[in-house]
Amino acid sequence: MSRVYNFSAGPSTLPEAVLQTAQRDMLDWQDSGMSVMEMSHRGKQFSSIAEKLESDFRQLLSIPSSYKVLFLQGGATGQFAAVPMNLLQGKTVASYLSTGLWSEKAIKEAKKYCTVNVAASSETQGFTSIPERSTWDIDTNSAYLHYTSNETINGVEFQERPDSSGLQLVVDMSSNILSREIDIEKYGLIYAGTQKNMGPAGVTVVIVREDLLGETMGGIPTIVDYKAQIKSGSMLNTPPTYNWYLVGLVLEWLKNQGGVKAMEVINIRKASKLYQAIDVSSIFYNAVDINCRSRMNVPFSLHDDALNKPFLAFAADNGLVTLEGHRSVGGMRASIYNAMPEQGVDMLIECMSEFERSH
Numbered sequence: 001m002s003r004v005y006n007f008s009a010g011p012s013t014l015p016e017a018v019l020q021t022a023q024r025d026m027l028d029w030q031d032s033g034m035s036v037m038e039m040s041h042r043g044k045q046f047s048s049i050a051e052k053l054e055s056d057f058r059q060l061l062s063i064p065s066s067y068k069v070l071f072l073q074g075g076a077t078g079q080f081a082a083v084p085m086n087l088l089q090g091k092t093v094a095s096y097l098s099t100g101l102w103s104e105k106a107i108k109e110a111k112k113y114c115t116v117n118v119a120a121s122s123e124t125q126g127f128t129s130i131p132e133r134s135t136w137d138i139d140t141n142s143a144y145l146h147y148t149s150n151e152t153i154n155g156v157e158f159q160e161r162p163d164s165s166g167l168q169l170v171v172d173m174s175s176n177i178l179s180r181e182i183d184i185e186k187y188g189l190i191y192a193g194t195q196k197n198m199g200p201a202g203v204t205v206v207i208v209r210e211d212l213l214g215e216t217m218g219g220i221p222t223i224v225d226y227k228a229q230i231k232s233g234s235m236l237n238t239p240p241t242y243n244w245y246l247v248g249l250v251l252e253w254l255k256n257q258g259g260v261k262a263m264e265v266i267n268i269r270k271a272s273k274l275y276q277a278i279d280v281s282s283i284f285y286n287a288v289d290i291n292c293r294s295r296m297n298v299p300f301s302l303h304d305d306a307l308n309k310p311f312l313a314f315a316a317d318n319g320l321v322t323l324e325g326h327r328s329v330g331g332m333r334a335s336i337y338n339a340m341p342e343q344g345v346d347m348l349i350e351c352m353s354e355f356e357r358s359h
């Protein structure tokens with residue numbers, strides 16, 4: 001058996017050690033005589049998995065007790081609706097920053113529930129930059145300011161938390177959560193789908209400052225009601241138990257690697273060497289403003305588009321797969337989340353320079 005280096009944007013590569021543990025536990029989890037998949041979510045065994053999941057997550061991000069952590073379904077896409085439903089609290093406006101295709105989707109959904117003030121947008125620049133702070137037009141009557149900390153498709157990442165003019169910050173961290181240290185207390189709400197940097201698809205984490213949930217907006221579906229989910233410990237209905245378990249294994253792996261702080265050092269190293277290789281190349285380039293290049297998703301193109309297919313084929317021959325760029329951007333994209341070993345990045349760089357020599 002040989003495993004490839006999988007640069008998929010999501011679902012994405014998982015730590016091999018996690019898959020091995022899952023394999024070991026498959027038929028018999030800790031002498032229970034059954035797979036985690038077969039356990040009651042209300043039973044003692046699964047409860048211990050659920051408790052460890054939350055406590056490891058809280059520990060990894062130093063989440064204060066004033067914040068609740070939810071493990072939900074419906075993806076980040078579900079949160080595009082759940083956020084305004086829960087956080088408007090009688091207000092009618094919310095401000096959004098638009099820095100890529102995921103921001104746009106969040107905005108489109110929020111418009112069903114409130115007036116969206118797009119405080120800044122880099123759409124006319126093809127989403128390759130973040131507009132200067134001085135140009136933002138934040139409506140201070142907004143219930144919150146929403147942004148996407150890492151645009152998975154466009155490869156644009158905020159290197160610093162934006163100044164929200166005093167508004168509560170709400171952030172979609174789907175593709176860079178746990179990749180760098182953050183100060184939770186500076187945020188009102190953070191959400192993220194797990195399939196980029198936390199595990200397999202099927203779980204969405206929400207970290208929310210509890211006092212923001214004063215009054216629930218009338219008539220919202222119970223399943224998206226944060227207060228109801230808090231009350232039931234994210235078990236308002238049957239949770240995706242096996243996915244919780246797998247996310248838990250990824251968090252345990254992360255702790256063994258030295259946690260988020262240690263991971264950030266590696267992520268900086270991986271991304272810098274890849275960008276450097278792209279920048280010195282005469283056939284490859286990256287179009288994103290140098291100040292907001294993503295550490296997680298590195299889009300790159302060939303000056304000669306006709307070489308895309310031969311390059312992707314050459315990479316695949318070398319065990320480097322899923323490097324196609326998103327259909328809306330074209331070219332290539334290397335997603336290098338926590339679980340992508342540094343060696344995978346080194347091999348990609350080597351493969352690019354070898355391709356350049358022969359083309």
Ligand SMILES: *Cc1c(COP(=O)(O)O)cnc(C)c1O
Pocket residue numbers: 010074075076077078102148150151152172173174175193196
């Ligand atoms: C993948 C992604 C989403 C969508 O996640 P789903 O789980 O498919 O709903 C939203 N935002 C960002 C930043 C993403 O990377």
